[in-house]
Amino acid sequence: MKTYKRLIQSILIILCLLSFTATIFLSTRYVQYKRKALETIQIDAQKETYAAAKKIGEFVTTLAPLVNNLARKLSEKTLSKKEIIELLRKKPVTISGFGVSFAPQVLDSPDSRYAPYYAEKNGTQELSQLELEIDYTKPECHWYHLPFKKGAQFLEAPSWNLAEHILIGFAAPFYKRNTEKKQIPAGVVFATQTAEHIKHMLTTIYLGKKGYCFILSHDCKILVHPFDKYSQEQNKLQEIMNSSQEPALHTLAQQVASRKAGVIEYQNEINGHHSRLFFEPIPSTSWVLCHVFPYDEIPFDKNQSRQTIMLLSLALLTLFTCLMLLIASFIKLNTVRLWITSFVVSALLLFELVALWYIIWHMPPYKKDLIPINDKVGLYAFLDTIAHKRATYDKEYLQKHTAHETKKVSTEARHEPKLSENIQRILHYRYKQHGYIPTGIYIQHMKFITENQLEMTAYIWQRYFDTIHDEISRGFVLPQAAVTKIAEVYHTKEHDTETIIWQVRATINQRILYVKYPFDIKDIQIQISHKDFNQKIILVPDLASYKIIHPTALPGLSKEVYLPGWFIANSYFGYKITDYDTAFGLYSYGPLGIYKQIEKCNQPELYYNITAQRFLLNTLVADLLPLAIIAFLLFVILVSSTVQGYAVLGSCASVFFGAIIAQARFRGKIESYNLIYFETFYLVMYGTILAIVLVSLLYMLKEKIPIIHYKQNLIAKLLYWPAILGILLIITFRYFY
Known part of the structure; x- marks a missing residue:
């Protein structure tokens, strides 16, 4: 007996050492991983911030060469008003305003002032005469007077009193020689950047x-x-x-x-x-x-973090359990101490189970099945990749419909000051190609009418460009919708852009898996397609319509949207690349058979994704509480089984039917053909009922079995809670590790 006891103590000591070593190793590994991830993120963020500041500075400094070139021309020779206006008109689109203000004495009339100013207003370049709006010769017009005193310079917002919200500008003086061959101030050339232009630069590259x-x-x-x-x-x-x-x-x-x-x-x-x-x-x-x-x-690998913390918690559980059992092995145990040991072990197992649930809820197993689009640069790169991959890409049609746009951009680029090629391309990118249609969504109301059907009310809008989209019909479809009501609520055309807004009421079918209930993640994916199915059209998210597009800001969702029992974690646009295995009847048939068949391969389908996570309170009350009561009743039956005799069979049968009813209610609430995580708890209860019946029958046999008859079935009673909680821990690891 002593040898057996020493063997158990040796095993417990070894397990304590191993679990302690595992705890140190896993905790060190996790801390180092988080620290390294934070350091990497901080370094990357600092680099991105530095690069962004540099690019914005580059964006601002493009004003200087433009202004200096015109100031030099005006100093060297006399230009007519028509020539000056033509030079101003050719300003790059990346600069919001470009103008000249002449000193009164320079022009033919000694009291006259002349200040043509080309600026972007309401999306178009407009010429205005500043002399009709303000008297720029007054002292408060610092942008006019300071260049004469201190030379060409950048001037920030307080120095500009023009109508627009100008944040910064560059102003340079130019001079003329009078009759005495002396240089006199002749005026100021200036270029400006408004808050809207700088915001566009900032959001386009870093949104x-x-x-x-x-x-x-x-x-x-x-x-x-x-x-x-x-x-x-x-x-x-x-x-x-x-x-x-x-x-x-x-x-x-x-x-x-x-x-x-x-x-x-x-x-x-x-x-x-x-x-x-x-x-x-x-x-x-x-x-x-x-x-x-x-x-x-912070983009931690949640799966890796969850697995590491789960192993760490298991190592701690093993350490404390083995320590407690080791201490108990050196103490003379009686029935009371055995019960205390059993309840302490059960408490440790219960604490571990709750800790695992907490870890899983904060780091749920989740894998995106969409290609997420979270910024304009990423969107443009994705579109370029798709364009190169398409085997049936219609180059002639694309060339026909984008030639005028390419010509326009290249013409502007010739007059534009030096700016990095990548920024130039991004700022000029306007989706203005035949197959790209900017599309947005804003959901006002949303609720689940069944576990796999979503009812929503939303606004969906699209933007179409003249010439580019002339041969494309207006409208969209929701392929997943069982019921759809679409009403046009707004239709406007400004310059070459047509904007249409629809109000949509739809019932959307969703394929949602509940295997990991109640720790499941619900991906609500709303597919939006264009109604012209026979054309290779790609709907692109209209990112410019959203103030902030990062997923946790919930772009596209009203703040009033509420899903009872669910927490909305994020929302974003994304794509699925679909290879359809049918031509949908889109082919022509001639004497020699089928020809001109439209291939729908590598077709990017636009989705708006909402990720929701379940609140646990409803589950704990509605699903876990009945299971806890069933487990407690079974424990009472087991404890009293030595007294009840064969009556224990009737008690177990009553609990069994109660468990079946509870499981049927659970199954009716969640439609799933798979074995759900929480449903395994019912299987554990059924196994427990069978075990209690078996132990009770063995106890009532005339032939005594030591492990069953020891102190009136004490061993089975002591192992009841540790066994159930241990099995639940194993199941939890099986589903979530």
Whole structure:
């Protein structure tokens, strides 16, 4: 007996050492992984912020050569008004305004002023005469007077009193020689960038990548922000700093004033999420670019993290359980101490099970089956890839419908100051190709009418361009919809762009798997296709219509959308590449058979995806509570089985029928042909009922079995809760590891 006891103690000591070693190894590995991931993310974010600041600085500095070239021409020779206007008209589209203001004494009439100004207004380039709007010779017009005093220079918002919301401009003086051959000030050439232009630059290149960006002035006023309300209330951040107790915001103010780069942690101004803010001075300006990176967007590998933490928790459970059993092995045990040991082990197993549920809920097993589109650069790269992969790509048709656009862009590029080729391409990219149609969605109401059918009310809009889309009909279809009601609510045409908005009420069929219930992730995927099925049309997400496009900001969802029992985690656009194995009857038939067959291969289908995660409270009350009561009743039956005799069979039968009814209710609620995680709990209960019946029958046999008859079936009673909880732990690992 002593040898047997020592063997058990030796095994427990070995298990303690192994589990302790595993705990140290796994915890160190997890901490190092998170630290390395955070360091990598921080380095990448700092590089991205630096690159963005540099590109915005490059975007701003394109003003200088344009202005200096025209100022030099005006200084060297006299140009007619018509020639000046033509030079201004040829300004690059990347610059919002370009103008000349002449000194009054230079022109024929000594009191006359002349200031032609070409600027973008309402999407078109318009010529205005500033002399009719303002008297630029007054002292408050710093953009006119400062270049004469200090030479050509960049001037920021306070120096500009023009009508537009100008953030920065470059102004250079030009001179003429008078009759005495002396140079006199003749005027100022200037070019400007508005907040809208800089915002377009910022959002086009960095919209939705990770977090969001905004621009601060040297005194912490918000100049450009994805949400206009923050840039319109420029003192918003200053007010937050004054009212906040966070020292990080005051550190930001000091660093911005001293034009230093850095990083702080704070609660972001949009949703209050804990975030990191990376900031970098923008060259040629006094501004600072801020890149906000919420912690809930940190791209950890959740599957790897979940598996590591699950193993770590198992190692800790093994360590504490073995320690407790080891201590118990050195103590003389009686019935009370055996019950205490059983309940402590059960408590450890229950704690481990709850801990696993907590880990799984925060790091659910999830794999995207869409190609996500979270920023414009990623979208353009995806479209280029598809264009090259298409074997039946109609080059002649594409060339026919994009020739005028290519010519227009190349003509503009000849007059445009030097700007990196990649930025040029991205800024000029307007989806203006035959098969690309910008499409957006905004869901106002959504609810599940069955487990696999979604009812929604939404607005869907599309934009069409003249010449490019002349041969394409207007409209869309929802292939998954069982019932659809579509009503056009808005139709407008501005310049060469036609915008149509529809209100949609639809019942959408969804294929949702419930195998991991209640820790399942519900991917609500809404497919949007164009109605011209016979053409190779790609619907592209109209990202410019959304303020912030990163998934956790829930673009395309109204704040009023609520799914009872579900938490909406994110939303995003994505594509599935579909190879249809049918021609859908789209072919011609002649004397020699089939010809001109339309191939629908490598067809990108646009989806709007909403990821929802189930709240556990309803499940705990509706599904887990009945199981807990059944388990408790079975324990009572087991404890009293030595007294009940054959009556235990009737008690077990009653509990069995109760369990069947509970499972039938559970099955009626969730439509699934697979064995669901929570449904295995009922199987465990059925197995427990059979075990209790078997043990009770063996106990009533005349021939005594030591393991059954020891202290009136004490061993079975002691092992009841540890066995059930241990089996549930094994099942949980089987489903979620």
